[in-house]
Amino acid sequence: MKSALVIGASRGIGRRIALTLSKNNYQVGVAAKTTDHTLELPGTIYSVTNEIETSGRTALALPCNVRDEQQIQNAIQSCLEAFGGLDFVVYNAGAILWKKVLDTPVKRFDLMQEVNVRGAYIMIQKVLPYFLEKKAGKILLVCPPIYSRFFKGKVPYSVGKVGMTVLVHGLATELENTGVSISGLWPATAIESHVTTVKNVPQELMRKSSIFADACLHIAEETNLSLINGKALIDEDFLRAKGVTDFSAYRCDPDKEPPRMMPKAFPSLLVEGDSLTSKL
Template sequence: MSSKVALVLGASRGIGRQIALSLAENGYKVGVASKTTAQTASLPGTIHSVTAEIEDAGGKAVAIKCDCRNPSEIDGAVDTCIETFGKLDYAIYNAGAILWKPVIDTPLKRYDLMHSVNVRGAYVMVQKVLPYFIEQGSGKILLVAPPIYSRFFKGKTPYSITKVGMTVLVHGLANELKGTGVSVTALWPATGIESFVTQQQNVPQDVMRKSTIFADACLEIGKDDAQSLNGEALLDEDYLHSKGVTDFSVYRCNPDVEPPRMMPRKFPSLLVEEDESLKLIKPKNQSKL
């Protein structure tokens, strides 16, 4: 049986790097995609350094330059991964732009960046992989996006628009994928996760977990039955708990302190009672107009 192949967009550092490493350690061939090709003192980690880590450990990977603001580069990353390894089983969108500020303090230029990298980039990747996955009758798509609930919007509405848009894509697309063998899932951390940014900002170790918890959740999602997770917006801790994990101490940044959970224990249902008497009215074909 041939190895599975995964493409990770946004894989040069932090969570994305760990996802790529963990997948490779568990037999995946990995497309390591990101726009970072040269390391600097202020921005460590590149597609080449992550690929080298994988290959030094005996795995197989290909470094793919991909600026997720550019649709053609996302398309090219998917094509390169398939051409290099002969197939694709798992597409993960971890690329992201972030600014946690209110509307009045978020310039349009910065909002446009978050929209382009977050929801638009995810949409481009999804549209690219869908025909391939549907034709082969299998494939998993994972977007790093949060469950939808009101508190998430507070103090960071512009950012929330672009991230929750990704979650809407997951919930909506799931309806279109029923019976295809293809699934789409959202995943988000339940606690703070250590990264280069948190290190630079001196975020206390006591409030964070290692990125391995998120990567382990991605790995388990890759193993799960495709349709069982189709349309789900999951949290790393809760999903791993459902798979039998009970000891989360191995993920602590501070071995002696369990970090506080930043996400609610329970989320509101987005389902409403359907009125079967209501029928969708399809517009007439206006292609000739």
């Protein structure tokens, strides 16, 4: 049986990723900071683990504050010991504040960088030696393609999220021909979550988190690493490439297809003479 670690899995998209992987025969490490249920933050690593175990599958609850390097190391090591290995790691932890530079205090800026790009970097550093030794393993970061419109009105947040995408594009060159891959994934539309519930986002504007989780599963199962290594993927577009044509089941409002918030095409970051194997 394969195994996966999902960091940021106590609610929303992360919870759904963990449940979807479990239903498809993955042992799952459910990692997040939230260990106590509150009205402000419903769902914990224990509630998600219980959902998985109730269905007769294997899961491991892992307290993990991603600002603490040792806790990330502990989560990975716990999975290796409990599952006898790891095949797939997902970094879904995130700190969000969509405000302009002058409206974002330095303390909040630091928090976003620590949770988003720094936490992802630590996870990669801790799991990569194991993946490289066994010459197999997939890393997935929840981060966007790089394009100018993404930055507008939320530069402080974008710094960390795009930094994660740089990790995806850059590390891919180091992983070529190793059997290990790194990918980014981002939603094409708004996705239901605790945040959208709190903000009362209309149902017709969103898709269910299952679309993102299904795209994660396809990445986890992909055998042609050239299709995913170093790629900043969009959930809908990747699923279409895998043969999915009907997305109506993902609608939050069954009668309305939500508007796409991502561009249909993204600019190439390659320059003349560039390639995956370029060293400079």
